[in-house]
Amino acid sequence: MLSAFSAALSGAYLPSVHLAPRATAGRGALSGLRMAEPDFDLVIVGCGVGGHGAALHAVSRGLKVAVCAGEDVGGTCVNRGCVPSKALLAASGRVRDMQNDKHLAAMGVKLEGAVTYDRQGVADHANNLASRVQGNLRGSLTALGVTVFEEKGSLAGPTSIELVGAGKTIEAKNVILATGSVPFVPPGVETDGKTVFTSDEALKLEWVPDWIAIIGSGYIGLEFSDVYTALGSEVTFIEAMPKMMPFFDRQIAQLADRILIRPRAIDSYTNVFASEVTPGIPGERPATVKMIDANTKEHVETIEVDAVMVCTGRKPFSEGLGLENVNVETNRGFVPVDDKMRALDKDGNVIDGLWCIGDLNGKMMLAHAASAQGISAVENMCGHEHVLNHDAVPAACFTHPEIAMVGPTEEQAKERAEKEGWEMGIAQGNFKANSKALAEGEGEGIAKVIFRKDTFEVVAVHIIGIHAADLIQECANAIQHGTTLQELSMTVHTHPTLCEVLDEAFKAGLGRSAH
Ligand SMILES: Cc1cc2nc3c(=O)[nH]c(=O)nc-3n(C[C@H](O)[C@H](O)[C@H](O)COP(=O)(O)OP(=O)(O)OC[C@H]3O[C@@H](n4cnc5c(N)ncnc54)[C@H](O)[C@@H]3O)c2cc1C
Numbered sequence: 448m449l450s451a452f453s454a455a456l457s458g459a460y461l462p463s464v465h466l467a468p469r470a471t472a473g474r475g476a477l478s479g480l481r482m483a484e485p486d487f488d489l490v491i492v493g494c495g496v497g498g499h500g501a502a503l504h505a506v507s508r509g510l511k512v513a514v515c516a517g518e519d520v521g522g523t524c525v526n527r528g529c530v531p532s533k534a535l536l537a538a539s540g541r542v543r544d545m546q547n548d549k550h551l552a553a554m555g556v557k558l559e560g561a562v563t564y565d566r567q568g569v570a571d572h573a574n575n576l577a578s579r580v581q582g583n584l585r586g587s588l589t590a591l592g593v594t595v596f597e598e599k600g601s602l603a604g605p606t607s608i609e610l611v612g613a614g615k616t617i618e619a620k621n622v623i624l625a626t627g628s629v630p631f632v633p634p635g636v637e638t639d640g641k642t643v644f645t646s647d648e649a650l651k652l653e654w655v656p657d658w659i660a661i662i663g664s665g666y667i668g669l670e671f672s673d674v675y676t677a678l679g680s681e682v683t684f685i686e687a688m689p690k691m692m693p694f695f696d697r698q699i700a701q702l703a704d705r706i707l708i709r710p711r712a713i714d715s716y717t718n719v720f721a722s723e724v725t726p727g728i729p730g731e732r733p734a735t736v737k738m739i740d741a742n743t744k745e746h747v748e749t750i751e752v753d754a755v756m757v758c759t760g761r762k763p764f765s766e767g768l769g770l771e772n773v774n775v776e777t778n779r780g781f782v783p784v785d786d787k788m789r790a791l792d793k794d795g796n797v798i799d800g801l802w803c804i805g806d807l808n809g810k811m812m813l814a815h816a817a818s819a820q821g822i823s824a825v826e827n828m829c830g831h832e833h834v835l836n837h838d839a840v841p842a843a844c845f846t847h848p849e850i851a852m853v854g855p856t857e858e859q860a861k862e863r864a865e866k867e868g869w870e871m872g873i874a875q876g877n878f879k880a881n882s883k884a885l886a887e888g889e890g891e892g893i894a895k896v897i898f899r900k901d902t903f904e905v906v907a908v909h910i911i912g913i914h915a916a917d918l919i920q921e922c923a924n925a926i927q928h929g930t931t932l933q934e935l936s937m938t939v940h941t942h943p944t945l946c947e948v949l950d951e952a953f954k955a956g957l958g959r960s961a962h
């Protein structure tokens with residue numbers, strides 16, 4: 448069955464969804480006081496994937512729902528994030544594959560003539576997809592009877608929302624804040640949107656620079672290095688931490704360095720801050736990046752490049768949200784919440800009727816996490832106690848090949864094991880021994896399973912290899928349901944498929960061979 452989120456993204460939205468009897472949700476319902484009937488059971492401020500997921504789930508729970516979309520249904524993910532970036536990765540990935548004549552020849556495929564691409568055509572593919580998905584999301588809301596206010600929302604009180612510029616305030620039993628995030632640009636970095644830019648502009652693919660410096664080797668930097676090198680750019684990474692890809696599992700980051708960085712037109716500086724970045728003029732003057740040592744702050748080097756992409760993280764979008772009116776003190780801009788997604792005031796107390804999900808609470812900056820938190824918040828406001836297990840939320844970086852993970856890194860798991868007093872086991876499956884991967888000529892990569900030696904429960908899985916993003920789901924399900932290695936290795940995996948890489952790892956964890 449499609450999830451509500453993916454159904455809406457694909458356009459198969461749910462006018463025939465079964466509506467449960469109207470729930471009596473939250474504060475107004477519980478209060479014994481007589482008060483004016485609120486306009487809505489739930490008002491959601493911000494309609495990215497988090498707000499949208501919450502709205503659809505609330506309708507299925509029988510709530511009367513409104514969203515303040517601020518003219519941007521779909522938010523970052525649909526308009527400036529996941530969706531257009533995956534379109535660019537898909538198109539540029541094809542270019543990379545078709546230009547790899549050695550790889551093609553190994554399968555007996557011969558291409559006469561050079562493989563080229565139409566930059567505007569690739570850009571249109573991304574933009575058109577974003578528009579289509581945005582339309583699907585909007586359609587799903589109206590089909591389900593959700594009221595969409597185009598205005599931005601601002602808190603006049605915990606459950607009072609001012610529609611900015613409309614001179615109107617609406618009352619709700621519950622309010623979910625879901626206003627997401629925007630790119631973080633460090634001090635000293637000047638952007639002009641043309642030669643120095645963030646993902647917001649890069650996704651438009653207005654040009655393909657010969658040489659681009661990418662500041663930050665996190666998700667966005669890595670994915671765009673994949674796009675740009677496939678389209679012919681040379682890339683220089685500038686990373687503040689001592690190692691590239693600092694937030695990935697160390698072994699996986701080392702393999703990623705071998706597979707995704709070293710064989711490509713990429714070089715890198717680590718342990719340096721981009722302290723001063725100045726835009727250039729295309730064809731006339733280069734952009735410059737001054738780098739300083741991360742520890743000593745001494746000048747290391749200044750490079751001149753055609754373009755600079757700033758991928759240094761994202762900051763919460765809480766501007767104009769009226770948080771000061773509800774006694775919320777943000778933590779670096781993030782709204783503090785408890786594990787049920789209830790917003791907390793500056794003394795750490797739950798604010799009755801006010802919830803916060805997605806990038807704005809900073810718990811896990813991923814689209815499906817935002818949506819899952821929205822569903823969790825709705826469950827809680829309807830009186831069905833729910834706590835989302837963030838350890839079972841998978842993530843993926845859509846490079847070629849992909850990197851995917853669920854649960855803590857090996858380093859974090861080791862710390863956890865020591866603290867909680869259990870012994871950690873590690874087992875590995877390899878793509879190079881997998882028939883399907885070899886048939887595709889894609890034998891690079893591993894799947895690493897981290898488990899508890901006392902219970903054989905899966906703690907985390909990290910994969911680098913072809914279609915890792917799809918493979919990780921089985922592992923996320925295992926963590927969510929506490930499935931053991933014994934149970935997983937008795938589950939039959941289709942032959943020949945990439946899933947057998949996991950089968951091999953599960954069996955290896957029990958000291959058995961998969962073959
Ligand atoms: C380039 C890029 C690629 C990404 N790729 C992936 C990926 O592949 N997979 C993945 O899981 N995640 C990915 N992400 C992260 C993902 O986009 C975010 O985690 C996700 O969009 C967060 O959803 P959200 O609903 O919390 O916020 P958002 O999607 O940011 O939506 C918030 C919305 O609220 C609006 N808003 C702000 N203030 C107000 C207000 N006062 N009133 C009304 N509306 C307001 C904003 O304009 C926006 O439309 C990517 C991000 C980027 C930048």
Ligand SMILES: NC(=O)c1ccc[n+]([C@@H]2O[C@H](COP(=O)([O-])OP(=O)(O)OC[C@H]3O[C@@H](n4cnc5c(N)ncnc54)[C@H](O)[C@@H]3O)[C@@H](O)[C@H]2O)c1
Binds near residue numbers: 812842
């Ligand atoms: N496939 C996906 O799921 C996906 C894709 C893209 C983005 N995202 C989300 O978007 C968020 C933002 O991504 P991101 O890549 O911008 O951030 P990130 O937090 O993943 O990585 C930022 C990197 O920039 C480095 N850095 C910061 N300041 C620097 C400076 N002045 N000089 C040099 N290096 C510096 C950091 O050390 C870090 O390695 C992520 O948290 C992720 O959750 C997810």
